[in-house]
Amino acid sequence: MSRRIVVDPITRIEGHLRIEAETSADGNITGAWSSGTMVRGIELILKGRDPREAWAFAQRICGVCTLVHGIASVRSVEDALKWSIPANAQLIRNLMIAAQHVHDHVMHFYHLHALDWVDVVSALKADPKATSALAQSISSYPKSSPGYFADTQKRVKQFVESGQLGIFAGGFWGHPEYKLPPEANLMAVAHYLEALAWQREVVKLHAIFGGKNPHPNFLVGGSPSPISAGPGSSGAAATTVNIVTLDEVRQIIRSMQAFVDQVYLPDTLAIASYYKDWFARGEGLGNFLTVGDFPSKGMGDASTNFIPSGVILGRDLSHIEPVDLRDPAQVQEFVAHSWYDYAGGKKTGLHPHQGETRLNYTGPKPPYEQLDVDSSYSWLKSPRWRGKPMEVGPLARLAMLYANKHEPTKALADHVLRTLDLPLTAIFSTMGRTAARTIESKVLADQMMNWLDTLVANIKGGDLSVQNTTLWEPSSWPKEAKGVGFMEAPRGALCHYVVIKDGLIDNYQAVVPSTWNAGPRDAVGQPGAYEAALMDRHHLHDPKQPLEIQRTVHSFDPCIACAVHVVDPQGEELTRISVR
The missing domain is CATH 1.10.645.10 (Cytochrome-c3 Hydrogenase, chain B)
Known part of the structure; x- marks a missing residue:
């Protein structure tokens, strides 16, 4: 029936x-x-x-x-009117779009999708020392000590004992389809919390090039932020792209690469290894x-x-x-x-x-x-x-x-x-779709550095153009x-x-x-x-x-x-x- x-x-x-x-x-x-x-x-x-x-x-x-509909909209007008944009503006757009991809994929994996595979309550049964050993066996991420995971476990315990799971409410905890051991669950929950802090730094790239986040500014015909060849005055530095802000962009990209390489990719492989049957459905x-x-x-x-x-x-x-x-x-x-x-x-x-x-x-x-x-x-x-x-x-x-x-x-x-x-x-498959996001995040995070290097080389060569009016x-x-x-x-x-x-x-x-x-x-x-x-x-x-x-x-x-x-x-x- x-x-x-x-x-x-x-x-x-x-x-x-x-x-x-x-x-x-x-x-x-x-x-x-x-x-x-x-x-x-x-x-x-x-x-x-x-x-x-x-x-x-x-x-x-x-x-x-936060930015993709703005990009698609300005491109539609530029296409209709055959309006070309300078190379620097295209590089800036590429950097902003790629940053959105990496940020979005990490947020999706940990905060929207991981809880389909990770049993938060099971993490209370984990041994922090064994969790540390597991984490260090798959990654060189520095935050992998027994004390780090013990502290995370205490935070989760407080949620559970209060009767209010807060951000972890509404899950099907204890469902037999959850297959991760307690230590893997604790590791994933720790990285869930870590990703919350990481993403606050990553979105600064959009603010540098677009003035704010969410919903950075755009311009039909180019990029809204002018480029300064020098460091800029204290007033100009907040509104222009210059050697100081470009160095900050470089540090943000490095942070993205480090998190993807040391946390996101290893976690994807670790979790997927327990759900290989989901590579055959969906x-x-x-x-x-x-x-x-x-x-x-x-x-x-x-x-x-x-x-x-x-x-x-x-x-x-x-x-x-x-x-x-x-x-x-x-x-x-x-x-x-x-x-x-x-x-x-x-x-x-x-x-x-x-x-x-x-x-x-x-x-x-x-x-x-x-x-x-x-x-x-x-x-x-x-x-x-x-x-x-x-x-x-x-x-x-x-x-x-x-x-x-x-x-x-x-x-x-x-x-x-x-x-x-x-x-x-x-x-x-379902799990293949999830792994594809991780693969794309690493590929784009690495490519972002190439686009930034090209942008910096253009500026050093005297090309400061970002707008076609x-x-x-x-x-x-x-x-x-x-x-x-x-x-x-x-x-x-x-x-x-x-x-x-x-x-x-x-x-x-x-x-x-x-x-x-x-x-x-x-x-x-x-x-x-x-x-x-x-x-x-x-x-x-x-x-x-x-x-x-x-x-x-x-x-x-x-x-x-x-x-x-x-x-x-x-x-x-x-x-x-x-x-x-």
Whole structure:
């Protein structure tokens, strides 16, 4: 007899996500449906505005991806108006985006995803001396003494004995699917707390180049922070990039490299070694899309992207399909199972430049028992590439870099697989998705130093340019222009599409990573990435504690706030959602 399991809300994510899963009598998941439960509307707010200010609004789509929507927005306008930016501005953007990746991946691993694998309460049973020996056997990280782990254990004990687990509340502690020994749990909890302090220093890089964090400043046509060849006065040093602040950036990158090398990577390998069975479940689609990022010669020359663009179908790493984001035959969004409508009907697919945001809620009034999965059941749309559902994100980028024989990525991925005694196909999984983030963090942290060295060399050579203002006046723009600003956000392919008419925004559509991954079924019934992954060899030990569902959904690092929004053009509430 089948059973419907409802997980609402999925916690430890950005935004509101509901998952419904149907299980067979033996507990195997046979059907899954992903529902974003907030209303989308940011595109309506941007209509009629000056495109040069769009980034300031679009960036507020999310408070976690603090800069990626700003970058995608300025790139969309630059693409529409054929507005090139100086090399230094591109290097600064690369550094800011890469810092977001490393920061985001570490935060996701320890604070959003690790607790799916780490039993916090079990850490109370650990021997601090044995924990120290374990930590020192896998890493040279200096904070590995018995006293350090004993102090961490005392802090956790205080949480537990108070009856208020605080940041560790809501976990399925004691679940039989937790497999780490107490010492590994204590080590991971200590590093969970350590990462909280580490991330406060890392975000300073965004403040140096963008003035603040979260939501640093940007500029269509370049970078907002001027460069000074000297150290700058005390007043200028706070607002310009100079040799003092660039040295601080260097120290931040070193801190990132040290934490990734000595903590994040060893912890990933240690935890994954106890969950090797999760390298054989949770893939789903087998189709992967990247749009490319980190160019060395501007967004117009894809051949210089550090992360290449392309599509991999059916895990076939020997063949890469080219991607044209402007081609209506390649990229379309569907609303067949979404609470939206199109003028051409629910089964129509629209390219984002012709995209529509027509709200059409026909579902049950919350709270409700079950979604009407045969009709509409999500505030997310369903993007497709040539009609096919795609997974985007770190696993897609790992597959693309591996297929392109990028040596640092390939070498590190092979090292991880050898260490765990796994085949290459193991990366296509829930745990493979998690390992891909770790691999990417090291590759990007190391590459950041190269970009910084190039920036410093440019400055020493006399190139201080960070802005191109030649197209700043709308009188020089064409009457109508279309652009797409794309990038690889930490969670995957992000595209902002803009249509400019008479100097103002006529249409704006954001196709975000969690729309690709978390979207519902399309007009022909194809599931999205979350849905397909949950139907890939999942068994629930206890339907009342759906830890297995959380593991796979969290492996995508959901950011539903990026995919759905909650105000109309006047800023008024459109609907109120409550959960049971």
